[in-house]
Amino acid sequence: MLDKVKNAVSNLSKIAVEKQISEKELDEVMENLTIELLESEIPFDLVEQISENIKKQMIGKKFARSDEFKEIIKNEFTSTIKEIFQKVEDVDLIKLINSKESKPFKILIVGINGSGKTTTVAKIGHLLKENNISSVIVAGDTFRSGAIEQIKEHADRLELKLISQKYGSDPAAVARDGVEYSKTHSIDAVIIDTSGRVQTNSNLMQEVLKIKNVVNPDFTVFIGDSLAGNDLVSQTHEFFKFTEFNGSILTKVDADVKGGAILSILSETGKPIIYIGTGQEYKDLEKFNEERFLSGLFQ
Ligand SMILES: Nc1nc2c(ncn2[C@@H]2O[C@H](COP(=O)(O)OP(=O)(O)OP(=O)(O)O)[C@@H](O)[C@H]2O)c(=O)[nH]1
Numbered sequence: 001m002l003d004k005v006k007n008a009v010s011n012l013s014k015i016a017v018e019k020q021i022s023e024k025e026l027d028e029v030m031e032n033l034t035i036e037l038l039e040s041e042i043p044f045d046l047v048e049q050i051s052e053n054i055k056k057q058m059i060g061k062k063f064a065r066s067d068e069f070k071e072i073i074k075n076e077f078t079s080t081i082k083e084i085f086q087k088v089e090d091v092d093l094i095k096l097i098n099s100k101e102s103k104p105f106k107i108l109i110v111g112i113n114g115s116g117k118t119t120t121v122a123k124i125g126h127l128l129k130e131n132n133i134s135s136v137i138v139a140g141d142t143f144r145s146g147a148i149e150q151i152k153e154h155a156d157r158l159e160l161k162l163i164s165q166k167y168g169s170d171p172a173a174v175a176r177d178g179v180e181y182s183k184t185h186s187i188d189a190v191i192i193d194t195s196g197r198v199q200t201n202s203n204l205m206q207e208v209l210k211i212k213n214v215v216n217p218d219f220t221v222f223i224g225d226s227l228a229g230n231d232l233v234s235q236t237h238e239f240f241k242f243t244e245f246n247g248s249i250l251t252k253v254d255a256d257v258k259g260g261a262i263l264s265i266l267s268e269t270g271k272p273i274i275y276i277g278t279g280q281e282y283k284d285l286e287k288f289n290e291e292r293f294l295s296g297l298f299q
Pocket residue numbers: 111112113114115116117118119120141144147195196197250251252253254255276277278279280284
């Protein structure tokens with residue numbers, strides 16, 4: 001992860017140890033570093049902040065060893081990223097569900113089309129089952145053709161009850177059915193899938209808001225495709241504005257991710273990444289590990 005960042009750091013350290021670096025030279029070097037950091041999809045604000053801090057510590061200094069300079073960069077990255085992590089609350093979905101007294105715990109899944117919502121709904125159903133939490137799935141995508149069959153297949157494979165209506169029906173009504181069913185059958189959790197949308201598609205955004213108003217979810221999860229790169233920043237921003245989601249799940253992290261997107265989501269919203277999707281199987285849902293993310297940056 002973040003190979004580009006590693007290269008930038010190592011190039012920069014070669015220059016600095018050769019001679020004492022002037023402000024002008026430093027500017028040039030930092031500009032290159034900035035470009036490389038942006039290419040690794042680290043959000044602009046953070047790149048600026050990191051670059052400024054490194055510059056302050058660098059001007060006029062001559063380093064005895066290249067390691068010394070690498071340390072400065074590493075420390076600067078680590079402390080900036082740790083600061084972001086510290087602002088984000090730590091959420092354990094399983095604990096949240098178990099601590100809710102009145103059943104069911106309602107989970108609403110939102111995100112743009114193809115981001116991995118339906119797959120993640122199934123993964124969550126599987127995870128809850130493993131934790132002895134009963135759940136039903138709501139086929140809240142009544143819009144895209146094939147969506148109901150797709151989620152039915154997952155529900156059947158997981159042996160979970162699916163609440164659905166026909167195509168074109170009101171997703172908020174289907175979600176309400178799911179909640180009512182759960183109440184009468186003492187089900188612990190309801191997982192509500194929704195239709196994919198582009199973040200500017202206001203009709204679909206209104207649809208999500210209606211579901212929110214009708215069922216009053218306990219936890220709204222934004223599903224972000226980690227391969228969406230910089231577009232993920234604007235998606236996150238738009239969805240957060242409309243839905244005020246409580247946390248996100250980043251999918252497709254098993255693919256070649258540049259990594260900066262993870263920081264975008266956290267710094268944009270201050271809301272936690274509760275899981276990451278690491279494959280297409282039900283078991284491929286892992287807790288996001290901050291320490292592992294950080295240590296991966298400077299392996
Ligand atoms: N490799 C990998 N593929 C994933 C992951 N999550 C989802 N996918 C794949 O991404 C594709 C889209 O997933 P869906 O779950 O259908 O996405 P969606 O958001 O429900 O899409 P729409 O219903 O069209 O809005 C599928 O081929 C999934 O198998 C993941 O964590 N890793």
